[in-house]
Amino acid sequence: MMGCKCGTQVILCNLPVRFDTYKGCSHGCKYCFAQKKQNIAKIQKSETVEALRSFIEGKRGRETAWCDWNIPIHWGGMSDPFQPIEKNIRASYECLKLLAETKYPFVVSTKGKLVVDPEYLDLLAQCNCVVQVSMVCSKYDPLEPGTPPYEERLKIVRTLAGRVQRVIVRVQPYMPEVFKDVMANIPRLADAGVYGIVVEGMKFYKAKKGMVKIGGDHCYPLNVLRPHFEAIRAEAHRHGLKFYAGENRLRAMGDSMTCCGIDGLEGFKGNGYNLCMLMNGKNPEPTELMKQIGTGGCFQSLNQVAGINKKISKQSFYGLMQEELSNKTDYYRRMFGLDD
Structure with missing residues (x-):
């Protein structure tokens, strides 16, 4: 049975456990990173409500063996759970019923208008969730082209606010060309009841003039992004909004290192033991379970080499995280913007 996953995000993100009800997406966003990994035009069901129930009940798979608490799930990382096809298949609706029943904490990401359809909104209002x-x-x-236009999404946000724990607006992927537009919209977001915004720069697969290569992506240099982020943060704070930096190189600029907007929410405990936290001087401590042999299965996605399964099975989550840091210190210093 497929279930909640945890792969490469485990070194970067405080909420690395992901769940997707669909593979593929009809939004057709020209910049979508998921297109690089699969043909997203073909939409099909992915993880099941049974698999979600299993995780909620505390059962862990190879990729999540390190986690022994109710870590919030990030739902919709690769495919929008509320895209139009959901109206017919209703896989996400079944998951919402379970999440409303159990009150298990989660963050869900969407651009779909189905999220404010009365039967979906009524369930979301019963859930322990943050909606992005x-x-x-x-x-x-x-x-x-396949999403509600910006102005309609602003109405969606206004409808959601007050019905769910928090509404976070993802200003992602951000391009400097729209700086003035983003700044002008901040007071409108505050008026709509948004709790905070998370900003992350656009990443390109092909080299472009003026870009810098970070890992496998071509990104805006920090001397371009930093002043924009500083101005957006100041304007957000001026209007009572929290600011989070989804940009790995600028994560510490945010009001929390957990950039999805769960800080301070009761029952929303992420995983602070990752390279982003370690390298930014936050001194996180591993749990006792993380030190146990056989808890590092999620590291397989970071090391696609022959024989890696056998090696990983003999190590712990903690040991593999330390080894990853030790072996690739310079690489991660660049990824987290520590040399700029």
């Missing part, structure tokens, strides 16, 4: 809506500005509308 991706929306940069109206200039992105042509880049997102």
